[in-house]
Amino acid sequence: MSTTQAPGSTASQAVLSASHLVKRFGAVTAIDDVTLDIFQNEVLGIVGDNGAGKSTFLSLLSGYHHPDAGEFYYRGQPVRITSPARSRRQLGIEMVYQDLAMSPDLTVWQNLFLGEERRRWRLLLDRSGMRAQARETLQRMHTTIGPDDLVSDLSGGQRQLVAVARGLLFDRDIILLDEPTASISVAKSDEVLDTIRDLHAHGKTIILISHRIEDVLAVCTRIAVFVTGRLAHVVDNDGLTVEDLIHLMFGNGVPPDREAT
Numbered sequence: 001m002s003t004t005q006a007p008g009s010t011a012s013q014a015v016l017s018a019s020h021l022v023k024r025f026g027a028v029t030a031i032d033d034v035t036l037d038i039f040q041n042e043v044l045g046i047v048g049d050n051g052a053g054k055s056t057f058l059s060l061l062s063g064y065h066h067p068d069a070g071e072f073y074y075r076g077q078p079v080r081i082t083s084p085a086r087s088r089r090q091l092g093i094e095m096v097y098q099d100l101a102m103s104p105d106l107t108v109w110q111n112l113f114l115g116e117e118r119r120r121w122r123l124l125l126d127r128s129g130m131r132a133q134a135r136e137t138l139q140r141m142h143t144t145i146g147p148d149d150l151v152s153d154l155s156g157g158q159r160q161l162v163a164v165a166r167g168l169l170f171d172r173d174i175i176l177l178d179e180p181t182a183s184i185s186v187a188k189s190d191e192v193l194d195t196i197r198d199l200h201a202h203g204k205t206i207i208l209i210s211h212r213i214e215d216v217l218a219v220c221t222r223i224a225v226f227v228t229g230r231l232a233h234v235v236d237n238d239g240l241t242v243e244d245l246i247h248l249m250f251g252n253g254v255p256p257d258r259e260a261t
């Protein structure tokens with residue numbers, strides 16, 4: 001598909017490009033020759049059936065898994081994404097996983113800084129500084145979550161917001177969200193969607209995987225459709241309907257005038 005070719009001519013505008021990525025798990029090809037540019041300050045939706053490769057694609061961007069073939073380009077320069085730490089610290093990518101990895105017995109602020117604790121005099125934990133910064137970030141997101149709340153007391157939606165707060169706290173550029181509204185009520189998911197809109201308004205680049213087509217249509221500027229490990233379509237969210245998207249996911253193609261350019 002001409003719309004997805006990277007790096008080449010569009011690479012300079014792309015914040016991140018995936019080029020001919022392949023990821024296999026044994027006999028399964030989870031990601032099959034995927035080439036896709038991700039542009040600064042877009043909200044890119046990723047949709048597709050169960051097992052289509054959506055989570056695997058993001059796990060390659062986050063450094064959690066490594067591709068068997070293919071390359072990444074960061075602002076046009078070739079990069080290797082060798083670990084989550086490298087993805088976070090060098091490329092500014094924060095991943096919010098489908099099965100959230102949090103420590104329920106710790107407080108919100110402790111979870112926010114987990115693995116990236118601030119220290120005073122290189123030794124002592126700067127507890128008050130971390131708490132204060134956590135509070136400020138949570139307030140910025142207009143949530144009622146407090147820094148001292150225990151994660152075990154939070155709802156699924158609130159945990160998602162804490163994970164997003166981590167991206168804000170460390171000022172990551174690119175935030176990857178894997179099914180953030182899957183296990184929460186429609187009413188509660190509005191808070192997550194508002195946060196995505198807010199991040200977008202603050203110049204962040206967001207990639208959102210969701211089975212909730214309405215959510216994807218509500219917040220995404222562009223939508224990528226994965227079918228059995230392949231990138232089948234990329235379309236601008238410009239008057240798309242739920243039916244259009246379902247047709248792209250399960251039907252035989254897209255009306256030619258809908259393809260993104």
Ligand SMILES: Nc1ncnc2c1ncn2[C@@H]1O[C@H](COP(=O)(O)OP(=O)(O)OP(=O)(O)O)[C@@H](O)[C@H]1O
Nearest residue numbers: 025028029030048049050051052053054055056057
């Ligand atoms: N760690 C793994 N080990 C083995 N196979 C895996 C692993 N992760 C994913 N797969 C396989 O790779 C394929 C793509 O899985 P993936 O989780 O990326 O799909 P998905 O689109 O995120 O699905 P879902 O919508 O159910 O979350 C599936 O066939 C899955 O079983």
Ligand SMILES: [Mg+2]
Nearest residue numbers: 054055056098
């Ligand atoms: Mg998944």
